[in-house]
Each structure stands twice: as C-alpha cells, then as structure tokens.
Amino acid sequence: MGLKKHNGKRPSVLAIHLILISWSLVVLFPLWTMLVNSIKPKREIFRHPFGIPDEITFEGYRHAWTGANFDIYFRNSIFVTVVSLLLILVLGSLAAYAMANWRSRTSNLVYLFFIAGLMVPIRLGTINIFQMIIAMGLAGSIFSLIPIYVAMGLPIATFVLTTFIRELPHEIFDAARVDGASEWRIYWTIILPLVRPALATVAIFDLIPIWNDIWFPLIFNLADNHRTVAIGVSLLFGQYQTNWTRVLSALSLSAVPILILYLLMSKQFIKGLTAGAVKG
Amino acid sequence: MAEVVLKNVCKRFGDVVAVDDVNLTIADREFVVIVGPSGCGKTTILRMVAGLEEITGGEIRIGDRMVNDLAPKDRNIAMVFQSYALYPHMNVFNNIAYGLKMRKIPKPERESLISKAATILNIENLMHRKPGQLSGGQRQRVALGRAIVRDPDVFLFDEPLSNLDAKLRLQTRTELKKLHERLQATAIYVTHDQVEAMTMGNRIVVVNKGAIQQVGSPLTVYRHPANQFVAGFIGSPAMNFIPCRLRRKMDATVLDNGDFSIPLAPALGKRLQATGENEFIFGIRPEDIMENNHNTQLPVDYPSFKAGVHVIEPLGKEISIDINTGEHTMTALVSSDSKLRLNDTIEMVLNMDKSRIFRTTTGETIGPD
C-alpha cells in the first residue's frame, strides 16, 4: 500500500514545512536579535547585528539591574502578580463552588454578571477607578494595582472554574455532606484538590496580562520604588534609546522569566491562554 | 438503631410535584426496597431522608428525632451512591476515613474501625490505591466500606448495583443481604430493577409518579398487586393486560374481549356491575397462560381459546411465546420441552386463580379477591 501514498504525500508535507519554517524565522529573528545583541558592545551591534558576539559584555544587564532599579521593579512585579493571582484563585473558586451548587435565578444572574466582564475591558472604567484610588489614598502605591487586577481576573476565573466544578460528579459533594463535612470543609478537602487543573488554566490566563500591564501603572503614576518591570522598561527605553545594549538587556530581562516558564510548560500555557475561547 | 417514619412528605420543584404525600414507616433493622421506573421520585425520597434534598411538606423522623431541619451530617445516616462517589484524589484508606475524620474519631479508633470494615469487605489489599485504579466491583466495596465504618442508624442505597455487570450484580446482591443481616441496621434501598427489589427486600415499596402505589412483602406485591401499575411493573415477562367488556351471557356475567369470553364467579360479577362501569382490564401473567393438554390440572370451566404462535424466544428453562387470538396478542411461558413451532395454532387455557381484574378508570384492582 505504501508507495503510492508516499509519493502523493511528500510534496504537501514539504510545503507545510516550508511555510511553517518561514514563519518560525519571522518569529525567532526578532527574539534572537534581542537576546544576542543584549550581550554585545554597542559598536558591534551596528557592525554585525545578527552574528554571534565576538566580545561578550553584561554591562547592559548590570546597568538595568542595579543602575535602573530593576531589582526593585522585579520584586514589585512578582509581589503584585503573586498576590493578585492568589486572591483571584481563592475568591474565584469559592464563588464558583457556590454558583455551581446553588441553582436559582439569583445565582444565574450573578453568574451572568461575572461573565459579562469577559467582554468588557476594565480600562473603560479607568476614570472612576483612578478617582477611587486617589480617594482611598492609594495613589502611587503598588497596592493600588492589586484590587484592580483581582477584579479584572475574576470573570475568567469564575467562568472556567464554575464550568469545571459543574462537570464534576455531583454525588461526590453529596457523599461528603453525608460523611459529615461542612461546605467549607468540602471546599478545602474536595474542591480545591480536584480543580487544580482548572486553577492552573486560570492562573496562566491571568498571569500574562497582570505581569505585562502598563496601563494602570502608567495612569496611577507609581512612586519610584513602587514601579513594576513593565513601567521600568518603558522608562529605560525613553532614557537610553540609543544605548542599544542597555535597552535590549532591559527588554530581555523583562521577557525572559515568562519565556522560560512558557518553554517549560508550553502545553498548559497554550491551553490557558486560549481558555476563554474554547468553551465560549 | 432506628425506625424511619415519613409522614405526608411532599417535594415540589417549582410547579412540578416530584413526591406527593408519601407515608411510610420503616421498622428498625428492616430492609426496605423502594422500586419504580426512572423519574418516579424514588431517589428524591431517599435524598430527602438523607437530608440532601429538603422537603416541601410533611415530616421525616429517624429514631425519635424529627430530622426535617437537620443537615445530612447530623442525621447519622450513611449513603451508597449510584456512581459510588469516591473521592478521586484520595486513596481507599482515606476515602473510608474521611467520614470518621469529620466526626473527630481519634486516630487509633479510626484505624481499627477501618481495618475491621476492610476485613468484612475483603479490601485490605486495596487500601493504598486510588479509586481510578479499581475495578467497578472494588469501587463498590469501598463505597460500602465508607458506609459501614460509620456504624450509622440507617443505610441508604441509591441504585448501588446498577453500574456493575450482570454477573457481579447477582453476586453482590447476596453479599449485601448477608451484610445487612450481620450489621442489623435499618436499610432503605432504591432501585429501578424489580428483580433486584423482589430478591432483596423484606418489604417492597412500589412508587410511580411521586406516589406510593403499594407496600408489601415481595410475594404480596407479586401475587396481590394493588393496581394495574404494580401488576405490570413487578414480574418479568410483564403481565398481559386485555381490555374487556362486561356482558351478561345467559345467567352468568362474563368479560368479553372480542375473541373469547371469560366467565366470572357470581359474586365477582356483582361487584363489577356495582361499579356502574362496563369496561375492565383483565390481567394474567405469562406463566398462568398454559397449553391446554392433559397435564393441566385446571378446572374444565376455565376459559380456553385457540391462538397462533407469533414469536418464540427461548429463555433457557422456559420458552416465552407471543400468541395471537385475533384481536389481542399475549405473552405466555411454556416448558422448554414443548415442540412448538412458529405459526402453529395451539389451544391455551387461563389459570383464573391467578388472574387479576382492574378498573379501566382508576387502574385499581377489583378482583378476583
């Protein structure tokens, strides 16, 4: 059977590879440029921007880390991201457990209210959010970002988690109730362990926009030691536009942590970031 | 140990009445089976006893406590679910231990209780496996273990055998019976399978459309069904129902079905006439329609008739045949020695002692006794 099929398939697979390899080059070329030139001295970048460096320098990274306060920015970004994600996951899963179990018109309305947030960008409410943050005395503080990111992340969290919990066999909760567990115990001992895959999806979905957000840090005009990596990159870019080693180092520095995370678990990332759509 | 009493229990979902005015007393240590077609409300009744479904009206007592407002955990009941509902992320030991932990039973006592239950159910060597690694029968045992380790007042079973294959189901049925005798606890068992109900229950509760149709021992329910629904639901192959008209024939009252007429005892004839109706349903079980040969010991005045054989289905020890009398088709059981062939015409006789007559209007049994 082999021969004919073989001959028929060869060229088309070749064409597929050709198209995909071309695009892969389009994707990888800028990333390569960014990484390889961040360790070249300035002169060498302009002489041969694509090659392997003759002379390696970490001046750019050193400058970004200590001179441009990226150590602080990283700490801030990690803090904001981790706290926001934890809150999203805990509050979101609690609400999802309630909505998956409490079947009534009210709970359906609450569910729709959350889901509506999937389609409406939080930025449209910026003016009032800005006013609220100032009124709360949080202006310029890193803490101003957390409630906003949590609110922004909750629609997808409640959507994914409610769907997931509704698909769990309902008799498990009943069994636990008969076994004598309170709803709170069921949440901790049964729900949380079982929804872990969905929690990962939500965490990844919300991680990227929170880590990368520039809008709210820009508008809230964060104090210097409250700035995030994203805002740090944009400051540094404006300041050193011609010192490419420094700029590229800063760009690499802010991109690499997520890139490594992505390469380590690309399956979960792809699933997580497309989560909103697949079930839609 | 405890008696379970349901008094005027109702359940409505919006406008839909799922359970309608159920009254039932289950004695201490009794094994009661609630049986009915799917969607008849039997599982809802069980879930109301468990406290998983709140009742819309009436009251439920377990022992001397009214439990209407008690959470499941405060009712001292254990339940075995249709899907077993094992916690998929815990191993067998922890599945069984969960209920004890929730009740704050100290660890040493917990372990001895679990090992005792494991011995009874023969699952000692599975304790460290997760439910996903168990076969259906093993899961079923773990679910039982989780229930018995708690030593509850009442066991509730929600179709616990329906996910097992036929052979295992048979085996588990007898084991469950033995287990009940050993544990001496009150048990309520829900199933849609009437064979299971007949073989397991001290008493059977037949439910249809949210209401109890009949309560009685398996044999009572089989021999003296209270109405047409129970008669049709219990027994396999199902009872034949033949619509008839009440007629006077000479001096006697007969039921005429268009093909032949069935004579009635004078007292019964009077009773039927007294209803003022003249259409009735005559019911007869397949095993009570017999070949009219010299073996039959039936009185000569029992109705006999000729019929064509339409379908032959060997069941093993017997043969199920569909016979046609012209207007009606009936199912009968004959001995597997029978030399019947398709399209034969045979003479059959009805065993009137075992027949039933139902009112067309209400379905209730009106005769013969």
Add this chain to the structure above:
Amino acid sequence: MSHSAAPHHKTSGLGSEAARRLRVWVLFLIPALLIYAVFMAFPLFNSMRLSFYTGQGLTPDHFVGLENYRELFTNPIWRDPFTNAFKNTCIFHLIHMAVQNTLGLLFATLLATPFRGRNIYRTIIFTPATLSVLVTGFLWTLILNPRWGMLNQMLEAVGLGAWAKPWLGDPDLALIVIALVSSWQWVGLPTMMFLAGLMTIPDELIEAARVDGASAWRIFWQIKLPLLKPVIGIVWILTFVGNFNAFDVVFAMAGTRGEPGYAADLLATFFYRTAIAGEHPVARPDMGIGAAVATCTFLTLLAGVSVWLILSRRRNGQT
C-alpha cells in the same frame, strides 16, 4: 447513638437547613462579588455617568447633559482627532482580521495534519503571545529603526536597499506597520483556537468526503470552514474587543500621540490623552470628554458583541 432531641418537634422550622446552606453560598460569593462590583462593574457605569458632567480636575461635578457628546461630535478640537482615532482603530482591526486571523487559519489548517515536529512549530508560533506588548513594540521599534535598524540592514544586504524605508516615520505606513507587529504577536491565539476547532471535526466526515472524491481544497471550503463558523465568530469578537481596547503597542511604537502626526492614533491613546494626560491644545485632562470617549468605545463594543450574539444564536437556531 445520640437521641437528644425532644421526641415532639414542631414542623415550623421547615427549610431552615436550606436557609443555612443559602447563607453559606452567599458567604462564598460575597468576597469575589464585592471586589468585582466595586472595582470593575461600578467604575464602568460610573464613568459613563461622568460623561454627562463637566468640571476641572479629578471630579467633574457640573451636570451638562449631552454637552460633552455635542463637543466631541461637533467641536473640531475634539471631533477631528476623535474621528481620526476611530477610523484608525477600524483600519487597525481590519488589518488584524486580514493578516492575523487569516494566517492563524492557515497555520491551524497546516498543523491539523499529523506530521512530525508540529509541536515545535506550535510552540514557536505561540511564543510572541506570551511576551509583553511593550517589549514587542520596543523591540520592533529598534528593528525598524531607519538608521541602524536590522530590517533595513538586512534589505541592503540582499540587494533590496531601495525598499528600505523609515517604517515608523512615514504617516502612510506607521499604522499598517504597527498593526502588522501586533498581528505578529497575537497570531498564536487564533491559530490555537482554529486548531482546537479543527480537531473537533470528526475524521469520518473528512474521510467520507474524500471517498466521495472531494479535493483537499473543496474539503477545506465546503466542510471545514462551515463547521468552523462558531470558532470564527469567537475569534472575530475577541479580536474586535482587543483591537478597540489596544493601547500598549501604539504607546510603545508611536507614543501616546500616535506619531507621526496622529497617523497611528487609536481610540485608547486618544482616551488616554483626553482623560489622563491632557490633549493638545487644551493640555489639561478633561474627564468629562474622556468619559464620553470611553462610553462611545463601550457602545461600539456593545454593538459588536450584540452582532456576534445575534449571529451565533441564529446559527444555533438553524442547526
């Protein structure tokens, strides 16, 4: 066993167990609901309310009815940049549909056929989507730099020096180039969504068509594409919402004014200037006008989502 309760209980407490459980559900819901309502839903509606007010500084408190909208639609100071930003956003969206989503469909179709190494391609195609828009924007700004940028160097190296251009300096090109960079970044998302959609098409269907003698091209147009309609709808609406909300990429590549000369100005950058930074020539933020711009964006999104809902409902009704 514990038979402590009195033997004769009243039936009055019917449903108290249900009430207890209801309390638990409400308790579980409240924290999430509160944060979401206070920091997302309420500000959204309150911002809309502000579009009917005017005033200096942070809180416009002088009710003016539709005056802000009249200003926005008729006063050339507001109207011209607003219509320009709106038009640019539409072009921005069209380019995404034409480039990002068409490429996504192409890649998904290619990746749906089984061959070795497709996981590597999948990982590569999706990589830019995990980057920050800011990083992407800055990186491409450097690459497209007319004097030292790698792209022009590369063109010269292969003898196409004549094609070298000030990509981001040319008012006719800037918006297109920025939209292409954004498509470069996000093409992984439609790819994965289309791929997921293609995977749900049963193999038997394709095989049956092949047995019937349909060519690969016909199978794509007549079987796969119609079955992908729901996914196409979702991809479109997500692209639409994303585009009408896009800020970062323009901010990184063309600044908050969408340089050169507002050629790359989008609704979000325009909103940023009116409400937060201050728009030329007023140079002072006008929250009332800003709120009106946000409301217009919201209504546009609402219209888009409604179209999507109506179309997808009609499709569900038919089949």
